Amino acid sequence: MRYDIDVIQKAEKELLAQMQGATSLTKKRLSLDSGISRQHLGLIAKGKRNFSLKSFCDLADAFGCTATELMAKLEAIMMELVKLQVSMAADKTKGINYVKSTSGKNAQKPSKELKDGKKL
Structure with a gap:
């Protein structure tokens, strides 16, 4: 499967956060x-x-797993992001704009609507 660069960057960001949380490593210790x-x-x-192949392997070692295991986690995150894109919009531009809008400090979440069109 081919991934958009925004999906890859968001997935790498999420992977780093998840793995740091799971291992309780500070940025200093991870470094x-x-x-x-x-x-x-x-x-x-x-x-x-983005990760280079070397930095990815070094991170896997620091997290106490193999590069293959870490890649499987990254792939799972990317697949979830792609599913989210598809569910958020019928066309690619709206889906990728959602990924972009949720990746910054001022992330905008989609509004939730009831079946009758009223917002929650």
Whole structure:
């Protein structure tokens, strides 16, 4: 499957957050264990940089798993984002705009509507 760059960046960001939460590693500890600078980790966490293959393998090692296991987690996150895109809109532009709008500090969540069209 081919993924849009926005989906990949959001998935990498989510993966980093999930794995840090699951392992209770601080950015400083993760930086020391992986050999990746805190600045670079911060850019990945903000969705401004992507993992390289080496940094991905280094992160897997720091998280105590294999690169294959970490890739499976990343793939699952990307699949969920794609499903969300499809459910959010019939056309690609609305779906990808949702992914973009939920990736920043001022993320906008879609409004929920009742069956009669009234907003919650």
